[in-house]
Amino acid sequence: MRRLLGGVTLAGLVAGLVMGFAIAPREATQGNVQRIMYLHVPSVWVAYLAFGVVLVASVVYLMRRAEAADRLAHASAEVGVLFTGLTIATGSIWGKPTWGAWWTWDARLTSVSILFVMYLGYLLLRGMIEDRERGARFAAVLGIVAAFNVPLVHFSVYWWRTLHQPPSLMKPGPGTMPDIIVAALLVNFAAFTLLYVYFVTRRARVLRLEAEAEA
Amino acid sequence: MVWKDLLVERRSKETLNALFFFGLLLLFVFQFALGPDRERLAGTLPGLLWLGFILSGLLALGRTFVVERENDCWEGLLLAPGDKSAIYVGKLAGNLLLMLAIEAILLVLFGFFFNLDLANVLPGLAVVIALGTVALAAVGTLFAAMTAQVRARELLFPVLLLPVEAPVLLATVKATEAVLLGETLGSVAHWLKLLAAADVVYVAVGVLTFDFVLEA
Numbered sequence: 001m002r003r004l005l006g007g008v009t010l011a012g013l014v015a016g017l018v019m020g021f022a023i024a025p026r027e028a029t030q031g032n033v034q035r036i037m038y039l040h041v042p043s044v045w046v047a048y049l050a051f052g053v054v055l056v057a058s059v060v061y062l063m064r065r066a067e068a069a070d071r072l073a074h075a076s077a078e079v080g081v082l083f084t085g086l087t088i089a090t091g092s093i094w095g096k097p098t099w100g101a102w103w104t105w106d107a108r109l110t111s112v113s114i115l116f117v118m119y120l121g122y123l124l125l126r127g128m129i130e131d132r133e134r135g136a137r138f139a140a141v142l143g144i145v146a147a148f149n150v151p152l153v154h155f156s157v158y159w160w161r162t163l164h165q166p167p168s169l170m171k172p173g174p175g176t177m178p179d180i181i182v183a184a185l186l187v188n189f190a191a192f193t194l195l196y197v198y199f200v201t202r203r204a205r206v207l208r209l210e211a212e213a214e215a
Numbered sequence: 216m217v218w219k220d221l222l223v224e225r226r227s228k229e230t231l232n233a234l235f236f237f238g239l240l241l242l243f244v245f246q247f248a249l250g251p252d253r254e255r256l257a258g259t260l261p262g263l264l265w266l267g268f269i270l271s272g273l274l275a276l277g278r279t280f281v282v283e284r285e286n287d288c289w290e291g292l293l294l295a296p297g298d299k300s301a302i303y304v305g306k307l308a309g310n311l312l313l314m315l316a317i318e319a320i321l322l323v324l325f326g327f328f329f330n331l332d333l334a335n336v337l338p339g340l341a342v343v344i345a346l347g348t349v350a351l352a353a354v355g356t357l358f359a360a361m362t363a364q365v366r367a368r369e370l371l372f373p374v375l376l377l378p379v380e381a382p383v384l385l386a387t388v389k390a391t392e393a394v395l396l397g398e399t400l401g402s403v404a405h406w407l408k409l410l411a412a413a414d415v416v417y418v419a420v421g422v423l424t425f426d427f428v429l430e431a
Binding site: 062114115118121124125128129134136138139141142144145146148149152153155156157159160 | 334354356357361364365366367371374376378380382384385386388389405406409412413416417420424427428430
Protein backbone atom coordinates (compact mmCIF):
# COMPACT_ATOMS: atom_id res chain seq x y z
CA MET A 1 0.00 0.00 0.00
CA ARG A 2 2.79 2.41 0.97
CA ARG A 3 4.80 1.40 -2.09
CA LEU A 4 1.77 1.93 -4.31
CA LEU A 5 1.10 5.40 -2.83
CA GLY A 6 4.76 6.30 -3.29
CA GLY A 7 4.73 5.12 -6.90
CA VAL A 8 1.55 6.99 -7.79
CA THR A 9 2.89 10.13 -6.12
CA LEU A 10 6.13 9.92 -8.05
CA ALA A 11 4.28 9.40 -11.33
CA GLY A 12 2.03 12.37 -10.52
CA LEU A 13 4.99 14.64 -9.74
CA VAL A 14 6.77 13.66 -12.97
CA ALA A 15 3.57 14.20 -14.97
CA GLY A 16 3.06 17.57 -13.25
CA LEU A 17 6.62 18.67 -14.01
CA VAL A 18 6.39 17.60 -17.66
CA MET A 19 3.06 19.38 -18.09
CA GLY A 20 4.23 22.51 -16.32
CA PHE A 21 7.68 22.82 -17.82
CA ALA A 22 7.30 21.29 -21.28
CA ILE A 23 3.70 21.23 -22.45
CA ALA A 24 2.18 24.38 -20.95
CA PRO A 25 2.80 27.49 -23.08
CA ARG A 26 5.32 30.14 -22.14
CA GLU A 27 3.73 33.04 -20.32
CA ALA A 28 3.78 36.17 -22.49
CA THR A 29 5.08 38.85 -20.11
CA GLN A 30 7.05 36.91 -17.49
CA GLY A 31 8.46 34.22 -19.76
CA ASN A 32 9.73 30.92 -18.45
CA VAL A 33 10.08 32.28 -14.91
CA GLN A 34 6.33 32.05 -14.52
CA ARG A 35 6.57 28.25 -14.68
CA ILE A 36 7.67 28.18 -11.05
CA MET A 37 4.01 28.76 -10.31
CA TYR A 38 3.49 25.02 -10.87
CA LEU A 39 5.53 24.37 -7.72
CA HIS A 40 4.75 27.54 -5.77
CA VAL A 41 0.96 27.42 -5.69
CA PRO A 42 0.60 23.69 -4.88
CA SER A 43 3.17 24.13 -2.07
CA VAL A 44 1.13 26.80 -0.35
CA TRP A 45 -2.00 24.67 -0.78
CA VAL A 46 -0.28 21.74 0.97
CA ALA A 47 0.92 24.06 3.75
CA TYR A 48 -2.62 25.25 4.49
CA LEU A 49 -3.95 21.68 4.20
CA ALA A 50 -1.31 20.47 6.67
CA PHE A 51 -2.11 23.15 9.24
CA GLY A 52 -5.83 22.42 8.88
CA VAL A 53 -5.07 18.76 9.64
CA VAL A 54 -3.05 19.87 12.70
CA LEU A 55 -6.12 21.71 14.00
CA VAL A 56 -8.48 18.77 13.52
CA ALA A 57 -6.03 16.22 14.93
CA SER A 58 -5.35 18.49 17.94
CA VAL A 59 -9.04 18.79 18.78
CA VAL A 60 -9.50 15.03 18.39
CA TYR A 61 -6.51 14.39 20.64
CA LEU A 62 -7.78 16.63 23.43
CA MET A 63 -11.22 15.04 23.29
CA ARG A 64 -10.31 11.37 22.85
CA ARG A 65 -6.68 11.21 24.00
CA ALA A 66 -5.89 9.05 20.98
CA GLU A 67 -2.14 8.92 20.52
CA ALA A 68 -2.58 8.34 16.82
CA ALA A 69 -4.20 11.78 16.54
CA ASP A 70 -1.21 13.33 18.31
CA ARG A 71 1.23 11.64 15.95
CA LEU A 72 -0.84 12.80 12.99
CA ALA A 73 -0.73 16.39 14.28
CA HIS A 74 3.03 16.18 14.82
CA ALA A 75 3.74 14.70 11.39
CA SER A 76 1.40 17.11 9.66
CA ALA A 77 2.98 20.13 11.36
CA GLU A 78 6.44 19.04 10.25
CA VAL A 79 5.35 18.55 6.65
CA GLY A 80 3.43 21.84 6.80
CA VAL A 81 6.52 23.75 7.93
CA LEU A 82 8.53 22.08 5.16
CA PHE A 83 6.04 23.17 2.49
CA THR A 84 5.70 26.66 3.96
CA GLY A 85 9.48 26.89 3.61
CA LEU A 86 9.24 25.64 0.02
CA THR A 87 6.55 28.24 -0.69
CA ILE A 88 8.77 31.02 0.61
CA ALA A 89 11.80 29.70 -1.30
CA THR A 90 10.01 29.30 -4.63
CA GLY A 91 8.29 32.64 -4.08
CA SER A 92 11.65 34.32 -3.55
CA ILE A 93 13.06 32.77 -6.72
CA TRP A 94 9.98 33.94 -8.59
CA GLY A 95 10.04 37.38 -6.99
CA LYS A 96 13.65 38.23 -7.82
CA PRO A 97 13.22 38.49 -11.63
CA THR A 98 9.61 39.73 -11.61
CA TRP A 99 9.57 42.23 -8.70
CA GLY A 100 13.32 42.79 -8.63
CA ALA A 101 13.75 41.69 -5.02
CA TRP A 102 14.12 38.42 -3.16
CA TRP A 103 11.90 39.67 -0.41
CA THR A 104 9.37 42.44 0.11
CA TRP A 105 6.98 42.93 3.00
CA ASP A 106 4.05 42.25 0.77
CA ALA A 107 0.82 41.02 2.34
CA ARG A 108 0.95 37.39 1.36
CA LEU A 109 4.68 37.00 1.87
CA THR A 110 4.27 38.42 5.32
CA SER A 111 1.34 36.23 6.28
CA VAL A 112 3.05 33.07 5.03
CA SER A 113 6.21 33.97 6.94
CA ILE A 114 4.20 34.59 10.12
CA LEU A 115 2.65 31.16 9.61
CA PHE A 116 6.13 29.75 9.19
CA VAL A 117 7.47 31.14 12.48
CA MET A 118 4.27 30.26 14.33
CA TYR A 119 4.52 26.58 13.43
CA LEU A 120 8.29 26.56 13.90
CA GLY A 121 7.48 27.59 17.48
CA TYR A 122 5.05 24.67 17.61
CA LEU A 123 7.80 22.21 16.63
CA LEU A 124 10.18 23.89 19.09
CA LEU A 125 7.67 23.41 21.93
CA ARG A 126 7.33 19.74 21.04
CA GLY A 127 11.09 19.30 21.01
CA MET A 128 11.51 20.88 24.44
CA ILE A 129 9.16 18.68 26.45
CA GLU A 130 10.45 15.25 27.42
CA ASP A 131 7.19 14.00 28.90
CA ARG A 132 5.34 12.57 25.90
CA GLU A 133 1.82 13.02 27.21
CA ARG A 134 2.36 16.58 28.40
CA GLY A 135 4.06 17.49 25.13
CA ALA A 136 1.10 16.16 23.21
CA ARG A 137 -1.37 18.16 25.31
CA PHE A 138 0.53 21.45 25.06
CA ALA A 139 1.18 21.03 21.36
CA ALA A 140 -2.53 20.39 20.80
CA VAL A 141 -3.45 23.62 22.62
CA LEU A 142 -0.89 25.55 20.60
CA GLY A 143 -2.07 23.89 17.37
CA ILE A 144 -5.60 25.15 18.07
CA VAL A 145 -4.50 28.70 18.97
CA ALA A 146 -2.30 28.90 15.86
CA ALA A 147 -5.06 27.70 13.54
CA PHE A 148 -7.56 30.20 14.91
CA ASN A 149 -4.93 32.86 14.43
CA VAL A 150 -4.62 32.22 10.69
CA PRO A 151 -7.63 34.33 9.63
CA LEU A 152 -6.54 37.15 11.96
CA VAL A 153 -3.06 37.10 10.44
CA HIS A 154 -4.58 37.04 6.97
CA PHE A 155 -6.77 40.12 7.41
CA SER A 156 -4.28 42.16 9.42
CA VAL A 157 -1.53 41.63 6.91
CA TYR A 158 -3.85 42.21 3.96
CA TRP A 159 -4.86 45.61 5.31
CA TRP A 160 -1.29 46.36 6.22
CA ARG A 161 -0.12 46.26 2.60
CA THR A 162 -0.48 44.37 -0.62
CA LEU A 163 1.61 44.07 -3.77
CA HIS A 164 1.19 40.42 -4.70
CA GLN A 165 -0.51 39.58 -7.96
CA PRO A 166 -4.12 38.61 -7.24
CA PRO A 167 -4.76 34.87 -7.36
CA SER A 168 -5.64 33.79 -10.88
CA LEU A 169 -7.46 30.63 -9.87
CA MET A 170 -10.77 30.29 -8.04
CA LYS A 171 -11.94 33.81 -8.54
CA PRO A 172 -15.40 34.60 -9.84
CA GLY A 173 -15.96 35.43 -13.49
CA PRO A 174 -14.41 33.89 -16.55
CA GLY A 175 -10.96 32.42 -15.99
CA THR A 176 -7.99 34.26 -17.44
CA MET A 177 -5.86 31.17 -17.93
CA PRO A 178 -5.90 28.80 -20.89
CA ASP A 179 -7.16 25.29 -20.18
CA ILE A 180 -3.76 23.67 -20.56
CA ILE A 181 -2.28 25.79 -17.76
CA VAL A 182 -5.24 25.02 -15.51
CA ALA A 183 -4.83 21.31 -16.30
CA ALA A 184 -1.10 21.37 -15.53
CA LEU A 185 -1.78 23.20 -12.28
CA LEU A 186 -4.48 20.73 -11.25
CA VAL A 187 -2.18 17.76 -11.92
CA ASN A 188 0.41 19.40 -9.69
CA PHE A 189 -2.20 20.06 -7.00
CA ALA A 190 -3.14 16.38 -7.00
CA ALA A 191 0.48 15.21 -7.03
CA PHE A 192 1.47 17.53 -4.15
CA THR A 193 -1.53 16.39 -2.13
CA LEU A 194 -0.49 12.76 -2.64
CA LEU A 195 3.05 13.70 -1.65
CA TYR A 196 1.66 15.26 1.53
CA VAL A 197 -0.30 12.11 2.38
CA TYR A 198 2.76 9.99 1.67
CA PHE A 199 5.08 12.10 3.86
CA VAL A 200 2.61 12.31 6.74
CA THR A 201 1.85 8.59 6.81
CA ARG A 202 5.55 7.75 6.70
CA ARG A 203 6.40 10.28 9.39
CA ALA A 204 3.52 9.19 11.64
CA ARG A 205 4.68 5.59 11.30
CA VAL A 206 8.22 6.52 12.32
CA LEU A 207 6.82 8.40 15.33
CA ARG A 208 4.79 5.33 16.31
CA LEU A 209 7.83 3.06 16.03
CA GLU A 210 9.88 5.53 18.08
CA ALA A 211 7.23 5.52 20.82
CA GLU A 212 7.12 1.72 20.79
CA ALA A 213 10.88 1.45 20.96
CA GLU A 214 10.92 3.76 23.97
CA ALA A 215 8.15 1.94 25.79
CA MET B 216 -7.77 34.44 42.47
CA VAL B 217 -7.62 38.01 41.20
CA TRP B 218 -7.88 39.21 44.75
CA LYS B 219 -5.05 36.96 45.92
CA ASP B 220 -2.69 38.02 43.11
CA LEU B 221 -3.46 41.70 43.51
CA LEU B 222 -2.94 41.43 47.24
CA VAL B 223 0.41 39.75 46.76
CA GLU B 224 1.36 42.40 44.24
CA ARG B 225 0.27 45.24 46.51
CA ARG B 226 2.19 43.84 49.44
CA SER B 227 5.38 43.15 47.59
CA LYS B 228 5.16 45.65 44.72
CA GLU B 229 8.12 43.78 43.32
CA THR B 230 6.80 43.24 39.80
CA LEU B 231 5.42 46.73 39.36
CA ASN B 232 8.54 48.44 40.69
CA ALA B 233 10.87 46.39 38.53
CA LEU B 234 8.69 46.88 35.46
CA PHE B 235 8.48 50.61 36.02
CA PHE B 236 12.25 50.74 36.05
CA PHE B 237 12.39 48.47 32.99
CA GLY B 238 10.06 50.81 31.09
CA LEU B 239 12.24 53.77 31.93
CA LEU B 240 15.30 51.90 30.69
CA LEU B 241 13.50 50.99 27.47
CA LEU B 242 12.87 54.67 26.80
CA PHE B 243 16.56 55.38 27.25
CA VAL B 244 17.50 52.54 24.93
CA PHE B 245 15.05 53.65 22.23
CA GLN B 246 16.37 57.18 22.45
CA PHE B 247 20.00 56.05 22.22
CA ALA B 248 19.27 53.68 19.36
CA LEU B 249 17.49 56.28 17.24
CA GLY B 250 19.40 59.41 18.12
CA PRO B 251 17.98 62.75 19.22
CA ASP B 252 16.33 63.66 15.91
CA ARG B 253 12.75 64.54 16.84
CA GLU B 254 11.30 64.15 13.35
CA ARG B 255 12.47 60.60 13.03
CA LEU B 256 11.33 59.71 16.52
CA ALA B 257 7.84 61.04 15.87
CA GLY B 258 7.37 58.70 12.91
CA THR B 259 8.37 55.63 14.85
CA LEU B 260 6.48 56.55 18.01
CA PRO B 261 3.46 54.20 17.69
CA GLY B 262 5.79 51.29 17.00
CA LEU B 263 8.09 52.17 19.89
CA LEU B 264 5.15 52.55 22.24
CA TRP B 265 3.85 49.06 21.45
CA LEU B 266 7.32 47.61 21.49
CA GLY B 267 7.59 48.94 25.03
CA PHE B 268 4.19 47.47 25.94
CA ILE B 269 5.06 44.10 24.46
CA LEU B 270 8.51 43.84 26.01
CA SER B 271 7.29 44.76 29.47
CA GLY B 272 4.22 42.56 28.90
CA LEU B 273 6.50 39.61 28.09
CA LEU B 274 8.26 40.05 31.42
CA ALA B 275 5.07 40.52 33.41
CA LEU B 276 3.12 37.69 31.79
CA GLY B 277 6.00 35.26 31.87
CA ARG B 278 6.05 35.49 35.65
CA THR B 279 2.33 34.72 36.08
CA PHE B 280 2.75 31.05 36.85
CA VAL B 281 6.41 30.98 37.73
CA VAL B 282 5.60 32.68 41.04
CA GLU B 283 3.23 29.83 41.86
CA ARG B 284 6.07 27.40 41.29
CA GLU B 285 8.55 29.40 43.34
CA ASN B 286 6.15 29.65 46.25
CA ASP B 287 5.21 25.94 46.05
CA CYS B 288 1.60 26.76 45.31
CA TRP B 289 1.49 24.78 42.07
CA GLU B 290 -0.09 21.68 43.63
CA GLY B 291 -2.64 23.91 45.33
CA LEU B 292 -3.63 25.30 41.91
CA LEU B 293 -3.93 21.82 40.43
CA LEU B 294 -6.02 20.55 43.33
CA ALA B 295 -8.26 23.61 43.54
CA PRO B 296 -11.90 22.55 43.39
CA GLY B 297 -14.18 23.68 40.62
CA ASP B 298 -13.53 24.62 37.05
CA LYS B 299 -9.94 25.21 35.98
CA SER B 300 -11.11 27.92 33.61
CA ALA B 301 -11.90 30.03 36.68
CA ILE B 302 -8.17 30.04 37.42
CA TYR B 303 -7.52 31.20 33.88
CA VAL B 304 -10.02 34.03 34.09
CA GLY B 305 -8.62 35.06 37.48
CA LYS B 306 -5.04 35.07 36.26
CA LEU B 307 -6.08 36.87 33.09
CA ALA B 308 -7.85 39.60 35.05
CA GLY B 309 -4.84 40.01 37.33
CA ASN B 310 -2.47 40.23 34.38
CA LEU B 311 -4.74 42.66 32.60
CA LEU B 312 -4.75 45.06 35.55
CA LEU B 313 -1.00 44.75 35.98
CA MET B 314 -0.32 45.40 32.29
CA LEU B 315 -2.73 48.33 32.13
CA ALA B 316 -0.96 49.87 35.11
CA ILE B 317 2.44 49.46 33.42
CA GLU B 318 1.10 50.82 30.15
CA ALA B 319 -0.36 53.86 31.87
CA ILE B 320 3.03 54.59 33.41
CA LEU B 321 4.85 54.02 30.12
CA LEU B 322 2.41 56.27 28.32
CA VAL B 323 3.03 59.10 30.75
CA LEU B 324 6.80 58.58 30.37
CA PHE B 325 6.49 58.64 26.58
CA GLY B 326 4.42 61.80 26.76
CA PHE B 327 7.02 63.39 28.98
CA PHE B 328 10.13 62.42 27.03
CA PHE B 329 8.78 62.78 23.50
CA ASN B 330 6.74 65.88 24.16
CA LEU B 331 3.37 64.39 23.25
CA ASP B 332 0.10 66.15 23.83
CA LEU B 333 -1.73 63.20 25.33
CA ALA B 334 -4.83 64.93 26.70
CA ASN B 335 -6.55 65.31 23.32
CA VAL B 336 -5.95 61.81 22.05
CA LEU B 337 -6.40 59.97 25.32
CA PRO B 338 -9.98 58.64 24.83
CA GLY B 339 -9.17 57.12 21.45
CA LEU B 340 -5.83 55.83 22.63
CA ALA B 341 -7.45 54.21 25.66
CA VAL B 342 -9.80 52.21 23.44
CA VAL B 343 -6.93 50.94 21.27
CA ILE B 344 -4.76 50.11 24.26
CA ALA B 345 -7.57 48.31 26.09
CA LEU B 346 -8.44 46.15 23.06
CA GLY B 347 -4.80 45.34 22.32
CA THR B 348 -3.94 44.55 25.92
CA VAL B 349 -6.78 42.05 26.28
CA ALA B 350 -5.47 40.18 23.23
CA LEU B 351 -1.89 40.23 24.55
CA ALA B 352 -2.85 39.10 28.02
CA ALA B 353 -5.28 36.37 26.87
CA VAL B 354 -2.73 34.46 24.82
CA GLY B 355 0.08 35.40 27.18
CA THR B 356 -1.68 33.94 30.22
CA LEU B 357 -2.41 30.68 28.39
CA PHE B 358 1.14 30.30 27.09
CA ALA B 359 2.66 31.31 30.43
CA ALA B 360 0.83 28.42 32.09
CA MET B 361 2.30 26.04 29.51
CA THR B 362 5.86 27.32 29.50
CA ALA B 363 6.00 27.48 33.31
CA GLN B 364 6.07 23.68 33.19
CA VAL B 365 8.84 23.45 30.58
CA ARG B 366 12.57 23.87 30.80
CA ALA B 367 14.06 26.92 29.05
CA ARG B 368 10.79 28.72 29.72
CA GLU B 369 12.29 32.21 29.49
CA LEU B 370 13.28 31.36 25.93
CA LEU B 371 10.23 29.45 24.85
CA PHE B 372 7.63 31.94 26.11
CA PRO B 373 8.52 34.86 23.81
CA VAL B 374 9.28 32.50 20.93
CA LEU B 375 5.73 31.13 21.10
CA LEU B 376 3.98 34.39 21.94
CA LEU B 377 5.50 36.85 19.46
CA PRO B 378 4.45 35.17 16.19
CA VAL B 379 0.92 34.59 17.47
CA GLU B 380 0.64 38.25 18.49
CA ALA B 381 1.82 39.52 15.10
CA PRO B 382 -1.67 40.50 13.88
CA VAL B 383 -2.40 42.24 17.19
CA LEU B 384 0.80 44.22 16.90
CA LEU B 385 0.04 45.28 13.31
CA ALA B 386 -3.47 46.36 14.27
CA THR B 387 -2.54 48.27 17.41
CA VAL B 388 0.37 50.11 15.81
CA LYS B 389 -1.73 51.19 12.81
CA ALA B 390 -4.62 52.27 15.03
CA THR B 391 -2.30 54.11 17.45
CA GLU B 392 -0.65 55.90 14.54
CA ALA B 393 -4.02 57.12 13.29
CA VAL B 394 -5.13 58.26 16.74
CA LEU B 395 -1.88 60.12 17.38
CA LEU B 396 -2.30 61.90 14.05
CA GLY B 397 -5.65 63.16 15.32
CA GLU B 398 -7.87 60.98 13.15
CA THR B 399 -11.17 59.68 14.49
CA LEU B 400 -11.64 56.11 15.65
CA GLY B 401 -14.09 55.63 12.79
CA SER B 402 -11.23 55.82 10.29
CA VAL B 403 -9.59 52.77 11.87
CA ALA B 404 -12.81 50.88 12.58
CA HIS B 405 -11.60 47.84 10.64
CA TRP B 406 -8.53 47.55 12.87
CA LEU B 407 -10.63 47.90 16.01
CA LYS B 408 -13.00 45.21 14.76
CA LEU B 409 -10.03 42.94 14.10
CA LEU B 410 -8.74 43.55 17.63
CA ALA B 411 -12.17 42.88 19.10
CA ALA B 412 -12.39 39.64 17.10
CA ALA B 413 -8.92 38.66 18.32
CA ASP B 414 -9.96 39.37 21.93
CA VAL B 415 -13.04 37.18 21.62
CA VAL B 416 -11.20 34.33 19.87
CA TYR B 417 -8.21 34.32 22.23
CA VAL B 418 -10.24 34.49 25.44
CA ALA B 419 -12.64 31.79 24.21
CA VAL B 420 -9.81 29.44 23.19
CA GLY B 421 -8.03 30.17 26.48
CA VAL B 422 -11.09 29.35 28.59
CA LEU B 423 -11.81 26.19 26.62
CA THR B 424 -8.28 24.78 26.52
CA PHE B 425 -6.96 25.86 29.92
CA ASP B 426 -8.25 22.64 31.49
CA PHE B 427 -5.76 20.68 29.41
CA VAL B 428 -2.85 22.94 30.29
CA LEU B 429 -3.24 22.58 34.03
CA GLU B 430 -3.66 18.82 34.20
CA ALA B 431 -1.50 17.06 36.75
